[in-house]
Amino acid sequence: MREKILYVLGIVALLILAWNINAIARLPEETQQGVTFKIIFFHVPMWAAAMTAACAALLASVGFLVTKNFRFDAAAVAVTEVGLAFTTVGLVTGSIWGREIWGIWWTWDARLTSALVCWLLYAGYLMLRKAIEEPTQRATFAAVFSIFAFIDVPIVVFSIKWWRTQHPQPVFWAGGSFPPDWTTHFLWNMVAMLLFGIVMVAVRLRQEEAQREIDSLRRTAHAQ
Amino acid sequence: MNVISLVAQLVSDAERLQHQYEFLSYGLTAAWVILVIYVLMMVARERKLKREIASLRAMLEERR
Amino acid sequence: MGFFRQVLVIAAKDLRAELRTKEAINASLAFALVILLLFSFAFDPTEDTTREISGGLLWIVFAFAGALVLNRSFARELPNDCLDALIAAPISGAALFLGKAVANFLLVLAVELVSLPVFGIFYNVRWTSQFGELMLVLALGTWALTVIGTIFSALTVNIRLREVMLPMLTYPILVPALLGAMQLTTGLVAGKPIGPDTMAWLKMLIGFDVVYTAVSLVLVESVLVG
Numbered sequence: 001m002r003e004k005i006l007y008v009l010g011i012v013a014l015l016i017l018a019w020n021i022n023a024i025a026r027l028p029e030e031t032q033q034g035v036t037f038k039i040i041f042f043h044v045p046m047w048a049a050a051m052t053a054a055c056a057a058l059l060a061s062v063g064f065l066v067t068k069n070f071r072f073d074a075a076a077v078a079v080t081e082v083g084l085a086f087t088t089v090g091l092v093t094g095s096i097w098g099r100e101i102w103g104i105w106w107t108w109d110a111r112l113t114s115a116l117v118c119w120l121l122y123a124g125y126l127m128l129r130k131a132i133e134e135p136t137q138r139a140t141f142a143a144v145f146s147i148f149a150f151i152d153v154p155i156v157v158f159s160i161k162w163w164r165t166q167h168p169q170p171v172f173w174a175g176g177s178f179p180p181d182w183t184t185h186f187l188w189n190m191v192a193m194l195l196f197g198i199v200m201v202a203v204r205l206r207q208e209e210a211q212r213e214i215d216s217l218r219r220t221a222h223a224q
Numbered sequence: 225m226n227v228i229s230l231v232a233q234l235v236s237d238a239e240r241l242q243h244q245y246e247f248l249s250y251g252l253t254a255a256w257v258i259l260v261i262y263v264l265m266m267v268a269r270e271r272k273l274k275r276e277i278a279s280l281r282a283m284l285e286e287r288r
Numbered sequence: 289m290g291f292f293r294q295v296l297v298i299a300a301k302d303l304r305a306e307l308r309t310k311e312a313i314n315a316s317l318a319f320a321l322v323i324l325l326l327f328s329f330a331f332d333p334t335e336d337t338t339r340e341i342s343g344g345l346l347w348i349v350f351a352f353a354g355a356l357v358l359n360r361s362f363a364r365e366l367p368n369d370c371l372d373a374l375i376a377a378p379i380s381g382a383a384l385f386l387g388k389a390v391a392n393f394l395l396v397l398a399v400e401l402v403s404l405p406v407f408g409i410f411y412n413v414r415w416t417s418q419f420g421e422l423m424l425v426l427a428l429g430t431w432a433l434t435v436i437g438t439i440f441s442a443l444t445v446n447i448r449l450r451e452v453m454l455p456m457l458t459y460p461i462l463v464p465a466l467l468g469a470m471q472l473t474t475g476l477v478a479g480k481p482i483g484p485d486t487m488a489w490l491k492m493l494i495g496f497d498v499v500y501t502a503v504s505l506v507l508v509e510s511v512l513v514g
Contacts, residue, residue: 030225037252038248039247039248039252042255043251043255044252045287046255062260085258085259085262088258089254089255089259090259092254092255092258093251093254093255096247096250096251096254097247097251099247100244100247112256146267158280177286196259200262200263200266203266203270207266207269210273210274210277211273213277214273214277214280217277217280217281217284218280220284221283221284221287224284224287
């Protein structure tokens, strides 16, 4: 039953997104950036979801260190992985948008650099988990690293802002007008993306539970 | 004369639009492709886990 | 024994063990010199280019060479189960961590102090004009490197691919600290003292050190005991 609800919710989220593509394609051009601006409809909700995931990962990691309850560990890995997938999409869509508006794929400005560092940190988190066998140790070390990573992100953002204000800026936010009737589509995409993220996290959580069941079955098999 | 410049304007507008739509479609395709790959990875892992549980359960049954 | 006494005992023990074998510090020093040599091929080491990138070059050398020292910090305790004995000893995890961090700090600083004159000779740079401030930046940046490196050295000591995981986890976290240290060092090597425009970097570096030392001291117990 729980599975079916999850799948239905996931399909609903994807349907909203698909329907919105059609609606967004019909919207008029944005005054300064033209059609390419519409990537923002995907790009920004993606980042919103990724940032929500990062905050949730911090809470889950602290929760694990305080309670030593493995549900928090499962939650932490689930949100980090989904957040990393969203971050990847955010980076790629942003890069494509930049190629059209700025004329370059990548620039070392504050947001892009800090996003890339963020991506590297959370990818490192997942690799660290892969390298540790023992479950308690894995959960503890991963939680510690996750806290370190989360603290790092605001420092990176500020430091790179200073770094870039000292240099001439090659490009900057071109600034766009955002008509009010676009906002509805934007918000729908936001809702759909968050819903999709929640479904993915729930699926990932169940997989983590299954993994633990496998481990305990293995132990009983050994004990016999 | 006026007509010719108008046509030229229209053609260049259409070209610009096409170029922009091209990039819009790249962006959307990339976003969807990454998400689909992630979902597929999730499905593959789900299958692997289910198979593993089933085989372990069968093994335990056998031993009993 | 008071807390600081314990820290000193651990630091002295680590330094003594390292100075008897010299395995980490020799490797680190040799590595630093090799990277300095290789960088001279990467670009034309004329005065102007060197002045522009000196901070970046030096800190990349320090970060890479430092990783070798940090890798050994906890791995040295693995044979004969020394790590378990240390954890079971009647000192807090925080004292153990801080003692090891101090020892690493001194070792990495020693490597840096040898590399600096070599850099000055190879690249024909007079780097001593702002000596005091440069030492301050060096100490702050090295502390950032060692405090993060030591806690992650404890984190990665028991896992597979230890040598790969440590730099992969530390360098992204160190981005702000290294960025600040590079900016400050470039200016200081070129002879410009820390002014109002670079003050923000110094503050950021100090903030980074304080925040991460505090967080490490809080979390180290759960890393060591598990």
